[in-house]
Amino acid sequence: xxxxxxxxxxxxxxxxxxxxxxxxxxxxxxxxxxxxxxxxxxxxxxxxxxxxxxxxxxxxxxxxxxxxxxxxxxxxxxxxxxxxxxxxxxxxxxxxxxxxxxxxxxxxxxxxxxxxxxxxxxxxxxxxxxxxxxxxxxxxxxxxxxxxxxxx
Amino acid sequence: xxxxxxxxxxxxxxxxxxxxxxxxxxxxxxxxxxxxxxxxxxxxxxxxxxxxxxxxxxxxxxxxxxxxxxxxxxxxxxxxxxxxxxxxxxxxxxxxxxxxxxxxxxxxxxxxxxxxxxxxxxxxxxxxxxxxxxxxxxxxxxxxxxxxxxxx
Amino acid sequence: xxxxxxxxxxxxxxxxxxxxxxxxxxxxxxxxxxxxxxxxxxxxxxxxxxxxxxxxxxxxxxxxxxxxxxxxxxxxxxxxxxxxxx
Amino acid sequence: xxxxxxxxxxxxxxxxxxxxxxxxxxxxxxxxxxxxxxxxxxxxxxxxxxxxxxxxxxxxxxxxxxxxxxxxxxxxxxxxxxxxxx
Numbered sequence: 298x299x300x301x302x303x304x305x306x307x308x309x310x311x312x313x314x315x316x317x318x319x320x321x322x323x324x325x326x327x328x329x330x331x332x333x334x335x336x337x338x339x340x341x342x343x344x345x346x347x348x349x350x351x352x353x354x355x356x357x358x359x360x361x362x363x364x365x366x367x368x369x370x371x372x373x374x375x376x377x378x379x380x381x382x383x384x385x386x387x388x389x390x391x392x393x394x395x396x397x398x399x400x401x402x403x404x405x406x407x408x409x410x411x412x413x414x415x416x417x418x419x420x421x422x423x424x425x426x427x428x429x430x431x432x433x434x435x436x437x438x439x440x441x442x443x444x445x446x447x448x449x
Numbered sequence: 450x451x452x453x454x455x456x457x458x459x460x461x462x463x464x465x466x467x468x469x470x471x472x473x474x475x476x477x478x479x480x481x482x483x484x485x486x487x488x489x490x491x492x493x494x495x496x497x498x499x500x501x502x503x504x505x506x507x508x509x510x511x512x513x514x515x516x517x518x519x520x521x522x523x524x525x526x527x528x529x530x531x532x533x534x535x536x537x538x539x540x541x542x543x544x545x546x547x548x549x550x551x552x553x554x555x556x557x558x559x560x561x562x563x564x565x566x567x568x569x570x571x572x573x574x575x576x577x578x579x580x581x582x583x584x585x586x587x588x589x590x591x592x593x594x595x596x597x598x599x600x601x
Numbered sequence: 602x603x604x605x606x607x608x609x610x611x612x613x614x615x616x617x618x619x620x621x622x623x624x625x626x627x628x629x630x631x632x633x634x635x636x637x638x639x640x641x642x643x644x645x646x647x648x649x650x651x652x653x654x655x656x657x658x659x660x661x662x663x664x665x666x667x668x669x670x671x672x673x674x675x676x677x678x679x680x681x682x683x684x685x686x687x
Numbered sequence: 688x689x690x691x692x693x694x695x696x697x698x699x700x701x702x703x704x705x706x707x708x709x710x711x712x713x714x715x716x717x718x719x720x721x722x723x724x725x726x727x728x729x730x731x732x733x734x735x736x737x738x739x740x741x742x743x744x745x746x747x748x749x750x751x752x753x754x755x756x757x758x759x760x761x762x763x764x765x766x767x768x769x770x771x772x773x
Contacts, residue, residue, distance in 0.1 A: 318487070322470045328494035328546050334566075335470070335487040336559065338773050342480035354772065357697055357765055360746040361772075386772065394480050398773050407488065411567050414486075418559060418773060426743070426765070427772025428698035440698045442739075442769035448750065449739045449769040490687050506686065509611055509679055512660040513686070538686065550687050570687060578657070578679070579686025580612035592612045593685035594653075600664065601653045601683040 307369045308383035309362050311427075316385050321401040325381035332407035334414040338398040340391050347433045352391045357426040361386070364425045368417055372402070375416070376409040384417070386427060397429070423447060459521045460535035461514050463579075468537050473553040477533035484559035486566040490550040492543050499585045504543045509578040513538070516577045520569055524554070527568070528561040536569070538579060549581070575599060604629040604672045608640065609679040614654060618644040633658075633668040640680065647680070655681050690715040690758045694726065695765040700740060704730040719744075719754040726766065733766070741767050 308324055318337060325333055340352045369382050383401045391397050400417050404410035423445035432438045442449055460476055470489060477485055492504045521534050535553045543549050552569050556562035575597035584590045594601055609622045627639050633656050641647045656663050657679040658670050672678075695708045713725050719742050727733045742749050743765040744756050758764075 317471070318474045319469070319471045322489060326491065326546050331491055331493045333489040333491060335489065336563065337474060337485040337487065338559070339478065339483055339485060341483045341557065355697060356772070357695060357743070357746075357767070360743060360765070363746055394478050405493065407490070407570060411488065411563075415563050422770065422773040424770070425772050426697065426767055426770060428768065429771040430698070440768065441771035443771050443773065446770040448741050507611060508686070509609060509657070509660075509681070512657060512679070515660055574684065574687040576684070577686050578611065578681055578684060580682065581685040581687075582612070592682065594683035595685050595687065598684045600655050 305373070305379075306381040306383070307366060308381070309365050310383075310385045311356055311358055311361060311388055312385065313387070313389040316387050316396040316399050318396070318399055321383050321385055321399045324383045325401040325403040327380050327403055330380050330403040330405055332405070332410045333401060333403045334407070334410035335402075336398075336400045336414050336418050337396050338418070339396050340393045342393045344431055344433075344439075347437075349393060350432050350434060351393065352397060353430045353432065354386070354388045354391060354397060355428050356386070356388055361425050361427055365421070368420050368424065371420070372413045372417060376404065376413045378406070378409050379404050379413050382413075382417070384421070419445060457525070457531070458533040458535070459518060460533070461517050462537045463508055463510055463513060463540055464537065465539070465541040468539050468548040468551050470548070470551055473535050473537055473551045476535045477553040477555040479532050479555055482532050482555040482557055484557070484562045485553060485555045486559070486562035487554075488550075488552045488566050488570050489548050490570070491548050492545045494545045496583055496585075496591075499589075501545060502584050502586060503545065504549060505582045505584065506538070506540045506543060506549060507580050508538070508540055513577050513579055517573070520572050520576065523572070524565045524569060528556065528565045530558070530561050531556050531565050534565075534569070536573070540579075571597060602629045603627060604674050604676070606672050606674075606676045606678050609677065611680065612682040612685075613650055614647060614680040614682050617646040617649060620644075627672065629672045631670065631672075632666070633663045633670060634665050636670065636678065637665050650682060653683055657681050688715045689713060690760050690762070692758050692760075692762045692764050695763065697766065698768040698771075699736055700733060700766040700768050703732040703735060706730075713758065715758045717756065717758075718752070719749045719756060720751050722756065722764065723751050736768060739769055743767050
């Protein structure tokens with residue numbers, strides 16, 4: 298069955314375009330899977346009482362892609378039934394309520410993709426070289442730090 | 450902040466139409482939330498070696514809606530920061546690879562919506578009066594039983 | 602005392618009765634197992650699923666057994682085979 | 688022995704240097720803390736983030752410290768402030 302469907306897909310996209318949940322969902326759909334789990338990170342409108350106008354993301358693109366592929370390898374080792382994995386991360390300006398990251402993972406049974414999606418976002422925040430600057434009202438801004446980042 | 454954004458939404462739709470991940474995702478998006486977690490249940494192409502041609506779902510619709518709202522109340526008690534909850538379940542014929550159920554939950558921080566989505570699908574399978582018949586090649590068919598169903 | 606209720610059949614139980622729903626007159630005070638026996642007397646093939654169903658009365662689950670129910674005119678009763686939604 | 692490498696600055700470190708990237712000539716055998724000191728000598732304001740950055744050499748993370756690296760022509764070095772993707 299797996300052979301007839303082709304190889305598992307490891308998909309990565311870093312883009313300045315608006316992200317689409319349907320696109321990520323479609324890219325991990327497969328006939329042998331009963332479950333697709335998706336996580337969407339969106340821009341919040343406030344941080345510690347300050348009104349956030351927008352976020353700006355930048356990435357060390359080739360290293361971000363290689364760190365994501367390390368996460369994919371970890372996921373495949375820990376959840377061998379996981380079929381397709383897709384991460385789309387937006388760069389540049391992301392307005393409030395729009396998605397900065399969408400992760401989609403498919404598996405025959407739901408437990409695996411649900412656990413893998415949680416592992417993927419937790420690990421992404423700790424290891425993938427991407428940075429977010431929050432821009433507040435009154436032109437202030439602040440580079441953020443993920444608590445998952447190990448060295449600070 | 451919460452008041453300015455209106456009340457939390459408890460959304461339920463049982464429909465014969467094809468489901469849309471974007472629609473569910475949009476319906477739970479909110480400016481104060483940084484996380485949307487989504488689970489999609491899709492039709493698999495085989496069961497114990499038999500080729501599945503399609504699934505057919507039927508529901509005790511008013512009771513399914515009231516059981517879903519009981520689950521929503523449980524979620525809000527266990528994860529008070531959860532903001533919007535949406536379940537779309539398809540009825541009638543669902544072809545292979547199409548979604549039978551999509552669950553979307555938003556929360557300010559990701560842990561809550563990730564856990565709540567897992568609780569929602571686990572509990573839905575055990576308590577919401579919906580039934581699935583698998584139709585195999587050669588016109589055979591079988592009513593399925595969720596292992597989460599408590600009385601069998 | 603009897604009362605008129607709507608009975609809904611789903612999944613396997615609908616196949617066995619050949620019905621999606623019907624309106625019947627039953628005793629207004631009875632146990633769930635007596636209610637089930639009333640349904641089986643109308644549809645003997647239902648006995649095949651005795652061990653795998655529960656009932657719903659006014660859209661609340663009730664196990665088959667010595668569980669008392671009071672039925673009123675227009676109440677909904679449903680035969681609930683093992684669930685398989687999701 | 689010296690070698691020519693590309694250095695990339697991100698987030699706060701790019702703001703402090705005023706640069707996204709530059710090509711520099713450095714010793715080909717050195718420790719990560721020596722490499723950092725070389726960068727600080729070119730961009731003194733970088734010292735403000737000494738305790739919150741790591742380096743990446745050939746796209747692999749390396750802590751600042753007594754960690755030996757061998758650089759070859761064309762290698763990529765990056766200053767990596769605390770991550771905040773996702």
